[in-house]
Amino acid sequence: MAYQTINPTTNELLKTYANHTDADIEAALDTAHKLYKSQWSKGPIQPRLQVLERLADLIDARKEELARIATVEMGKLISDARDEVWIIAEIARYYARNAEKFLAPSKIDSQLGEAWVENHPIGVLLAVEPWNFPYYQLMRVFAPAIAAGNPVVAKHASIVPHCASVFEELVNEAGAPKGAWKNLFITSTQVANIIADERVQGAAMTGSEGAGSAIAAQAGKYLKKSTLEMGGNDVFVVLDDADLEKAVEIGVFSRLHISGQECICAKRFVLHENIADEFLARFTTAMATVTIGDPLDESTKLGPLSSAEAVKGLSKQVERALQNGATLHLGGKAIAGKGNFFEPTILTDVTRDNPAYFEEFFGPVAQIYVVKSDDEAVELANDSRYGLAGAVFSQNIERAKSLASRIETGAVWINTFASTAPELPFGGVKRSGYGRELSELGIKEFVNQKLVLVAKS
Numbered sequence: 001m002a003y004q005t006i007n008p009t010t011n012e013l014l015k016t017y018a019n020h021t022d023a024d025i026e027a028a029l030d031t032a033h034k035l036y037k038s039q040w041s042k043g044p045i046q047p048r049l050q051v052l053e054r055l056a057d058l059i060d061a062r063k064e065e066l067a068r069i070a071t072v073e074m075g076k077l078i079s080d081a082r083d084e085v086w087i088i089a090e091i092a093r094y095y096a097r098n099a100e101k102f103l104a105p106s107k108i109d110s111q112l113g114e115a116w117v118e119n120h121p122i123g124v125l126l127a128v129e130p131w132n133f134p135y136y137q138l139m140r141v142f143a144p145a146i147a148a149g150n151p152v153v154a155k156h157a158s159i160v161p162h163c164a165s166v167f168e169e170l171v172n173e174a175g176a177p178k179g180a181w182k183n184l185f186i187t188s189t190q191v192a193n194i195i196a197d198e199r200v201q202g203a204a205m206t207g208s209e210g211a212g213s214a215i216a217a218q219a220g221k222y223l224k225k226s227t228l229e230m231g232g233n234d235v236f237v238v239l240d241d242a243d244l245e246k247a248v249e250i251g252v253f254s255r256l257h258i259s260g261q262e263c264i265c266a267k268r269f270v271l272h273e274n275i276a277d278e279f280l281a282r283f284t285t286a287m288a289t290v291t292i293g294d295p296l297d298e299s300t301k302l303g304p305l306s307s308a309e310a311v312k313g314l315s316k317q318v319e320r321a322l323q324n325g326a327t328l329h330l331g332g333k334a335i336a337g338k339g340n341f342f343e344p345t346i347l348t349d350v351t352r353d354n355p356a357y358f359e360e361f362f363g364p365v366a367q368i369y370v371v372k373s374d375d376e377a378v379e380l381a382n383d384s385r386y387g388l389a390g391a392v393f394s395q396n397i398e399r400a401k402s403l404a405s406r407i408e409t410g411a412v413w414i415n416t417f418a419s420t421a422p423e424l425p426f427g428g429v430k431r432s433g434y435g436r437e438l439s440e441l442g443i444k445e446f447v448n449q450k451l452v453l454v455a456k457s
């Protein structure tokens with residue numbers, strides 16, 4: 001696969017990056033493994049945390065430049081790109097300031113003697129990451145890994161090589177030793193070979209089910225720990241006592257965030273029948289009037305999809321949904337002209353025998369469902385192969401909490417949109433994957449939680 005920067009707003013090829021060779025991979029793994037065996041990985045944590053502090057400061061200093069690189073390379077709004085640059089600095093600082101506490105030994109009361117659990121690094125990790133949050137997906141792996149002492153080799157998506165390169169540049173400038181983080185422009189086959197390598201002890205992947213399944217299968221074959229964060233088909237439940245104005249505003253924002261290319265965002269709108277018509281009318285007006293255009297323009301609210309292939313795939317997916325009985329309530333087509341633009345789209349009457357009922361639409365396409373009760377809302381929410389996140393809108397918090405607890409996902413948000421923060425665990429169940437990133441849970445995914453016990457004398 002070619003690593004290329006193609007501006008999704010203009011479809012202009014800006015740069016092609018050379019792939020790394022097998023010899024480059026061997027050198028990267030040798031350097032990373034030697035670093036893992038060194039005092040740097042196994043010794044005091046502070047030198048590693050100081051790298052994260054310096055990295056956060058470097059990111060802050062280059063915020064506008066980094067944001068623009070992401071927008072030009074994958075098309076997210078410049079304001080969203082700034083937000084992403086901001087949060088990766090926050091993630092670096094979060095682990096710089098909390099990892100020592102998270103990884104400190106924890107005592108166990110045992111009749112057998114004095115016992116405790118220590119947390120040790122396990123070795124070189126592989127990160128395989130997608131393009132939709134081109135810096136955030138990398139920092140989500142790097143920060144806890146370096147804090148714990150695990151070196152990382154990384155394969156980023158082939159459409160964001162500039163983001164991948166500048167991230168590695170920042171890590172090196174922050175003083176990380178060679179081997180702490182190495183970006184590799186490589187193929188899927190080379191990814192499989194890296195997973196099989198005895199120096200590699202784990203794999204963290206975010207992306208599609210297909211890629212996740214291939215990586216998890218290879219990791220399983222070689223008995224390596226893996227974490228997967230894959231697709232989602234999140235519900236956005238609006239109950240009959242919801243603040244409709246707020247629900248509409250947040251629903252439009254969530255569905256169109258990153259041009260709808262976000263795993264945790266509103267995709268299946270589940271509306272109580274008492275408010276369904278009113279919500280749909282307001283939602284349709286808002287979706288139909290968003291400003292579509294150049295993501296570098298501060299007034300734009302919907303930019304392009306990440307690639308021409310993404311537009312083709314989404315167009316076919318919408319067409320298939322309509323052929324299987326869905327009603328096109330708004331939009332439905334790619335926007336003619338330069339760039340990868342797609343109309344804000346609303347589908348209704350998606351029945352369970354329509355393939356679209358079980359499909360994630362990775363673009364500005366909302367599916368509308370109407371339910372008669374809370375139980376029906378929960379049943380529909382859980383009638384999915386995915387289990388990543390979801391949102392519930394009600395002014396009765398106890399009612400919303402009850403639904404949140406019954407929805408089978410890794411997260412549920414009440415009266416707000418799904419988002420992320422360093423202290424909040426991120427991940428899902430079912431075909432959305434397994435494992436958690438961020439928070440104290442994330443740093444413990446790839447450590448050896450070792451029991452030590454001193455027998456009673």
Ligand SMILES: NC(=O)C1=CN([C@@H]2O[C@H](COP(=O)(O)OP(=O)(O)OC[C@H]3O[C@@H](n4cnc5c(N)ncnc54)[C@H](OP(=O)(O)O)[C@@H]3O)[C@@H](O)[C@H]2O)C=CC1
Binds near residue numbers: 001130209215230
């Ligand atoms: N959970 C999340 O945050 C995200 C989920 N997705 C899901 O992925 C779908 C498609 O997005 P897309 O970016 O194409 O996701 P992909 O899964 O195709 O890409 C994610 C990463 O995996 C790599 N990859 C793809 N196939 C393999 C393989 N067989 N072995 C090893 N690595 C592989 C990709 O490399 P390359 O780019 O070179 O193909 C990329 O680095 C979306 O519809 C969405 O469901 C996408 C983005 C984010």
Ligand SMILES: CCCCCC(=O)O
Binds near residue numbers: 264
């Ligand atoms: C808000 C950050 C989300 C990143 C991963 C995703 O859901 O696409």
